[in-house]
Amino acid sequence: MRKAVYPGSFDPVTNGHLDIIERSAKVFDELVVGVLVNPDKKGLFSIEERVELIERVVKHIPNVKVESFSGLLINFMKEKKAKVIIKGLRAVADFEYEFQMSLMNKKLDSEVETVFMMTSAKNSYLSSSSVKQVAMFGGCIKDLVPDEIISDITKKVNNL
Ligand code: PNS
Numbered sequence: 001m002r003k004a005v006y007p008g009s010f011d012p013v014t015n016g017h018l019d020i021i022e023r024s025a026k027v028f029d030e031l032v033v034g035v036l037v038n039p040d041k042k043g044l045f046s047i048e049e050r051v052e053l054i055e056r057v058v059k060h061i062p063n064v065k066v067e068s069f070s071g072l073l074i075n076f077m078k079e080k081k082a083k084v085i086i087k088g089l090r091a092v093a094d095f096e097y098e099f100q101m102s103l104m105n106k107k108l109d110s111e112v113e114t115v116f117m118m119t120s121a122k123n124s125y126l127s128s129s130s131v132k133q134v135a136m137f138g139g140c141i142k143d144l145v146p147d148e149i150i151s152d153i154t155k156k157v158n159n160l
Contacts, residue, residue, distance in 0.1 A: 002028045003028060003031075004030075004031050004032070006032070006085075006087075007069070008034070009036055009038065010033070010053075010054055011044055011045055011050060011128050012153055013057060013128075014123070014126050015126060015143065015146060016126040018057055018146055021058055024117060031061075031064045031065070033054055033058070034068070035047055037069065047068045049152075051068055053149050057146040074112060083113060084112070087115070089116045131144050131145055135154055136160070
């Protein structure tokens, strides 16, 4: 069984993330979306909310599960018995950080491979933080995030 983990903060999930999830789910038998619990970083959405938003937008993909994890990704990989980390790459700017993380993860567990998937061109400028900024200042986030979660984001930023 080919199993992979797609880790991230997903605060919130964007169309860029969903595209990587949909494409990875075609390549692997099982894909676990791992939402990082980061106690140092207060997000817009709680971890439970992030997991729920992702579950809602992936419910049409049967081989995708969504879970949260804390601590090292490599330990989560062991727990899930997965050997492949999926990362999405947008611009060159992502490369250095991702390269460093993949080497660190390799050092921590040489059995685990990081597989990079290039973003689709239409999503190459998208990030959770830019979506949050646009929403906070009243801009339109249609086409940036799945339609099913637009109102969750606008409600959340309006209640800040
Ligand atoms: O969506 P993000 O914030 O770019 O995702 C970053 C993430 C969650 C993939 C990364 O921060 C991570 O793997 N954190 C877990 C801590 C860890 O394993 N660190 C060692 C590798 S440098």
